[in-house]
Amino acid sequence: MRRELADRLITLAKSIYASTMLFGVIPFKQNPFWSLSPMLAPMAFLLFLSVYGISEIVPYALIGGMMSIVVANSITMESDAAFNRLILKIDSMFVLTRGGLIPYAVGLALGNLINALPGLAVFGVLLWTLVGVNQIWSWMVFLGALTTTWAIVSMIGYYISTLARDIRDLWVYSPIFTGALSYLPPVFYPLERIPWPELRYLAFLSPTTPTARLMQGAAGLVGLSWPETVLLWLTPLIHAFVIFLLLHLRLRRPL
Amino acid sequence: MGVAVESEGVWKTYDGVNWVLKGATLRVEEGEVFALLGRNGAGKTTFVRIACTLLKPSRGTVKVLGRDVVTEAGSIRRRIAVVPQEGRPSNLSTPWAHVYYYLIARGMSRQEAARRSREYLEAMELWDVRNVVCGNLSAGMRQRVYVAMAMATEADVVFLDEPTIGLDPISRTTMWSQIRRASEGGRAVLVTTHNMEEAETISDKVSIINSGRIVATGKVEDVMRAVxxxxxxxxxxxxxxxxxxxxxxxxxxxxxxxxxxxxxxxxxxxxxxxxxxxxxxxxxPSLEDAFVILAGGQIEEGAR
Structure with missing residues (x-):
């Protein structure tokens, strides 16, 4: 029983590794500039803040920048998965692996994350040097929050990809979702800046609101009580559950 | 020889109104190359997708290697491979990467994946271009990459959905010999095609499907008796x-x-x-003439 489980886990890991290599690492080596475009907008924002000398917002811009880089690279799952399904038709080959679609999709999402790494490294170094975030605990929270965001947004991206009938349907969605998940909710600014309390609750419809707030808390920008911290970790789990459920129902449908 | 694929009265509709398959019944033995012949839109791809566990039949049953495609999909999937119709490999990866990593995803060890990648890339005459990104390969070479991926799995049943579309005659011949070779190892290969020469050359048995109905099944010479x-x-x-x-x-x-x-x-x-x-x-008369009589119309231009 235990051996069977171990075999199954090894096969799943191999599937994820293969998918990551084929759809992430190898294409990235062919064109590393892919990692450049998602960091341009937060970089430009950072530049404006520096030019205008608004230094108190810089820490938020750095955290928001990391978050938006992850969002931009994760939401591309929608076009990548749709491209693989509609043009390459390679997903039907990967369904016929022992792990099926899930490790294929996880590998695809990990592949997208590879494109985010250079941008995250740049913003991470800036956060360390400019803001002085140097506690391991803070970085562990960052890692958890960014990983959670990556997982949820990738699932959203995959869900959207299943709705597409033509790859061109999807070209518009990446920028829209990047904007809707990175720039509208309190990712580049604290939740308290939203003037109406009702709107603050509404902001939690975005999975990036709790994770960005956790990062802001870990960087010492906002004060978080323990109950709030627990709630902030639980909220993305609810997001993940709902999206997973939608995805599960959606993937069952074509059968 | 056991039964590789067996379908019984398979019906399929996508919209509840139009029937793509209308009671398709066929049987593919192990070690056999079976050609499913039909015009565009006849239901060939739908049948393959059902047999590959990618679609559910609306009615009827399909068994692959004795297992039901709906209730036992998981256990079938690890024993079959498919080349989807008009699929193509990623332009940014190489033939080697496609075959090697696909085998890894299927659970093979690195050594075995590397050995088979070499064997099948050589067999498909892709070894010399193994490290060239697929975007720089000809359409025929790209098509062969997918076939190499599927064949290298050495799955018990291989489904090839119109694998030779767009191939030049020499590439087509290479593909045919690999399909024959696969069946000699005891594997079943189900090929869909509207190329009569292909069906005549490679298949042990053919079925002609017309508007979702199987109108003839048997050895090529049996089907040709329709003429x-x-x-x-x-x-x-x-x-x-x-x-x-x-x-x-x-x-x-x-x-x-x-x-x-x-x-x-x-x-x-x-x-x-x-x-x-x-x-x-x-x-x-040829199989094409039988096809025209049974399928009741012209076959596609360029399919001869």
Missing amino acids: EYEYRVDIEGAADPAELSVYGMVRRIGDRFRVLTMESGARELADLAIRKSWRVNVSK
Whole structure:
């Protein structure tokens, strides 16, 4: 029983590794500039803040920048998965692996994350040097929050990809979702800046609101009580559950 | 030999109104190359997708290696491989990466994946370009990458959905020999095609599917018995179809006419052609003629 489980886990890991290599690492080596475009907008924002000398917002811009880089690279799952399904038709080959679609999709999402790494490294170094975030605990929270965001947004991206009938349907969605998940909710600014309390609750419809707030808390920008911290970790789990459920129902449908 | 694929009265509709498959029943034995012949939209791809566990039948049952495609999909998937219709590999990865990592995803060890990648890339004449990104390969080479991926799995059943579309004659021949080779190892290969020559050359058995119905199944020679005529006479020139129809069944193919006829009719037509200076070619009927009779129409241009 235990051996069977171990075999199954090894096969799943191999599937994820293969998918990551084929759809992430190898294409990235062919064109590393892919990692450049998602960091341009937060970089430009950072530049404006520096030019205008608004230094108190810089820490938020750095955290928001990391978050938006992850969002931009994760939401591309929608076009990548749709491209693989509609043009390459390679997903039907990967369904016929022992792990099926899930490790294929996880590998695809990990592949997208590879494109985010250079941008995250740049913003991470800036956060360390400019803001002085140097506690391991803070970085562990960052890692958890960014990983959670990556997982949820990738699932959203995959869900959207299943709705597409033509790859061109999807070209518009990446920028829209990047904007809707990175720039509208309190990712580049604290939740308290939203003037109406009702709107603050509404902001939690975005999975990036709790994770960005956790990062802001870990960087010492906002004060978080323990109950709030627990709630902030639980909220993305609810997001993940709902999206997973939608995805599960959606993937069952074509059968 | 056991049964690789067995379908019984399979019906499929996507919208609840139009039926893509109408009671398709067929049986593919292990170690057999089976060609599913049909026009575009006949239901070939839908059947393959059902047999590959990618779609559910609306009615009827399909069993692959004795297991039901709906209730036992998981156990079937690890034992089959598919080349989807008109799929193509990623332009940014190499043939080696595609085959190697696909085998890894199927759970193989690195050594075994590397060994098989080499073997099948060589067999598909892709070894010399193994490290060239697929975007720089010809369409035929790209198509062969997918076939190499599927074949290298050495799965018990391989489904190839129109694998030779767009291939030049030499690449097609290479592909055919690999398909035959796969079946010699005891594996079953189900190929969909509308290429008659392909079906005649590689398959042990064929089924002709027309508008979702299987209209004929058997060995090529059995299916060809649907042609009741002994000869086919191709005539080029200013022939009048009404004049030709007295000899048998007439069909226009581009700027020529094909007459299916008996021996006496073939002789008379040959004489007539000589008298009228038409170009004439007399031969035995082929699977294509059976297909046209059974499928009730012209086959696609370029499919001959």
